[in-house]
Amino acid sequence: MVASEKDFENAVHQVKLLKEDPGNDAKLKLYALYKQATEGPCNVPKPRVFDFLGRAKWDAWTALGSLPKETARQNYVDFVSSLRPSLTSSSGEGPAAHRSLPESEDVVVTSKDSITVITLNRPAKKNAITYQMYQDITLALKAASKDNSTITVFTGNGNYYSSGNDLSNFSNRSGSLQQMYAESALTLRNFVDSFIDFPKPLVALVNGPAVGIAVTVLGLFDAVYASDRATFHTPFSSLGITPEGCSSYTFPKIMGPAKAAEMLIFGKKITAREACAQGLVTEVFPHNTFQKEAWARLTAYAKNPPKAMRIGKQLLRSFGKETLHAVNAEECRVLQERWLSEECVNAIQTFFSKKGKL
């Protein structure tokens, strides 16, 4: 269900009636979503250095990147409902995923034409996936598996689909290294499990380059539509690490062992058309018509009887499921060791010293 103009106006009115101060973070978020919904992406100059409030507002608005006006309107309505559960929108039920998803700006969940959309929303960092985002995505998938949508879609905001794991994930957490890597392995395992077990059709709209784990989990999707600007890159060896996302099993099955090794061991970056020829991508669209064509396709597919699609997906998936879980467990075990290796530590240091981009 997409929020109408009237829902939006109601939500704006409800904010004015709030009896309690929702706090600065919430107010900044409301401001940013309101501006994005009414004016589109921020294109005004950054306020002067001593205008702290003006700069905080500008930052919050700018962080929304190119989020479409309709999505911002929907997010505003949903956010107002979450501030005051008794304030429900006049259009009835909102996206079910919001009910159990913690507040997150980096992973945005919306609902449209029976389709739940999970958008990676860190365009300034090329949608790199933080530790928190792994957990939010896991929750979002769990919620989407139970909501009333027919299809779930994954995409990225901005010019990247995702640059994969945020390489600062291991430098900004507390506790011993062993403990941090054990927790990370568990978080990764839960994250990948939620793709393996996802019960409905899951579609990726790869709007731009994809790196690392953003590529590997594609082997667990039911369809992958890509812009012709998308590329697919798994530079694991150069980072001193090993494949995850079940790719050590799905990629050889999808593209054959030789092509899988070229990507997963030698780190060859491939184009969208190459990925399509190799079976990782379902179809490639010209970038300037990508959104329109892919959404026309999805909207038509979402009209199919949902139970038949769900049962069909389960048939396709059920026989390999135990193997996928076993592969996931083993990949996470091996990675936990690799993260401690000198090769991996050096590669991450090199990236942050700005000498080692892909």
Ligand SMILES: CCCCC/C=C/CC(=O)SCCNC(=O)CCNC(=O)[C@H](O)C(C)(C)COP(=O)(O)OP(=O)(O)OC[C@H]1O[C@@H](n2cnc3c(N)ncnc32)[C@H](O)[C@@H]1OP(=O)(O)O
């Ligand atoms: C729970 C743990 C689970 C772990 C699971 C493991 C998964 C494995 C992987 O996913 S491996 C892949 C890891 N990703 C990378 O190695 C990509 C690193 N990024 C780059 O090489 C480049 O940034 C780029 C090629 C993606 C884009 O280059 P470009 O020049 O176009 O842009 P910038 O480099 O200036 O990027 C803009 C800002 O974004 C930051 N950034 C981009 N990607 C990441 C990332 N993966 N991790 C952290 N930060 C990233 C970049 O540092 C810039 O930030 P700045 O503006 O503050 O400088």
